[in-house]
Amino acid sequence: MNAFWALYVKEWKDARYVFAFLMIAIGALGIYGWVYFEPDFSDVGPRAILSFIPFFLGGVACFVAPPFLLARSFSSEWKSDTHYQIFALPVPKFVPAFAKYLVALSNGLLMFLVAGGIMFGVGIEYGVKEGVPRVAYDDVLFLMILGFAVYLVLILGFVTAMEGVKFTVKRFQRLAAVGFWLVSMYFYVWFHGLAVGNLSFLGKFQIDSVMDGQVMMAVSSVAWAGFAYPVLVGLVLLVLGLGLFEKYVEI
C-alpha cells in the first residue's frame, strides 16, 4: 500500500460510520418517497406535496453533508491532536489534506448516485409512456451527475481553502475562515458573467426529446461554460488550500 492510498483509506475509515448512516438515510428516504410517490400532479394536495419531501431531504443531505464532513475531518485532527502524527509523517503536508478532499468528493458522489438513482427510477416508472414525447432521461441523468460533481468540486474547494486559511492564522481562526468565504464568494459571483462569457467557446450540450425510444429533436441546451467556470474556481481554491497547508500550516 502506498502512502497516499494509506491516507485515503484512513480518511475513509474515519468517516465510515457517518457515511454509512447518510447512505442508509438517503436510500431509505428515497425508497419511502418512491413507494408513496403521487404522480397525479393535477391535484396538488397534501399527499402529492408530502411525497416530494423524502426526495427533498435526501437531496439536501447530498448537498449539505460533504462540505461539513470535510470541514469536520480537518477540525477533528486538531481537536484530537492527531495532526502531530500527520505532520510528522514523511509526506508533503498537502497530501493528507488532498486525501481528505478526495474522500469527501467520492463519498459525496456516491451519496448522490443513490439519491439520484432513486429519482431516476421514479422518473422512468411514472414518466415513460408510449406515444408521449418526453425529455431524454439519459441527457437529464448526465446533467444531474455533472451538475452535482461540479457543485462538489466548487464547494469542497471553498472548504479546503477556508480550512487552509483557518489553520494558517494563529488568532481569530474562524473569523478568518468566514471572512475568506465571504470575500471569495463575492469575487466568484462578481466574475461569473465575465468568465462564462469568455468561456462560451466551449459550446453547448443539447438536451433531446425522445418518444418510444427514438430521439426526436433537441428541446433545450445548456452552456458548458456554466460548468467550466465553477470547476476552474473550485480547482484554484483547492490548490490554494493545499498550498497553504504545505507552506504555512504548522503546530
Place this chain on the structure above:
Amino acid sequence: MMVHIQDLWKRYPGTWALRGISLDVEKGRVLGVLGENGSGKSTMLRILAGVTHPSKGTVLLNGQKVGVETKKWVAYLPEVNPFYDWMRVMEQVEFLSVFYPEWDMNKAREMVGFMGLDGDKKVGALSRGQKGRLKVACAFSWPSALVLMDEPLAGIDPPSRKRILDALFNEYRFGEQTIMMSTHMVHEVGEFIEDVIFVKQGEIALFGNADQLREERGQSLSEMFEVIAM
C-alpha cells in the same frame, strides 16, 4: 553532526518561544533537554521534527534541511497522544509502517507485546500510560537515526514508566542512534543522558556533558535544574 541549530528563533503571537538558540549534537549521543514548562523545549523538538516552522535561524539534521526527507529517519514522540482513538493498536502501527521504508512489522509486534499492549484493543480504550508505551513501541519499530521524545514519562503511571525506560535501555542503538529527550523526570533518566541542555525562557542556560557538569558543579542534574530554574 547529527543536529546543527544556529541562531534559532520562534515567535508565537505575543511571545518569543525560542531566542537565538545555537546547538550542535553529535551522532549517537543521548541529549537530555531540561527546562521548566514554557521554556521552549517542546518548540525546539517540534522544529526538529518538522511540524513547526522556525521564525528564523538554521536547522540542519545530518547536514539536511528539515523536511520530508529528514522525516524518513526521524522518530518524533510528542507530549500529547497523537494516535487515532478509533484505530486498533495494530491498525495504528500498520498505518505508520506504510510511511517508513525500514519499518519492521515483526519488531513492531514484538515491541507491542513487550509493552504489554493488546493489538486488538482500540487506542481510545488505552490508558494514558498505555498510550505512552505505544508511542515508544512505534518509535523503536524501525531503525530511526534520530529520536525526539517530548516528555515521554509525563503523567505516566510508574509501571508504564518502567516499561518505557526498559524499552529505551534495551532498544537504544548505542553509537548509532541519537536521542533528544525533554523531561522533568531527571532522576529517572539521569543515568541514560550523556549530554544535557538546560533551556530557560527560550535560551540555553547551560549545555555540556552530563558527567563533566556533575563533576564540575558537584551537583546532580536535578539540583542543577532547580538552581537554573530559580
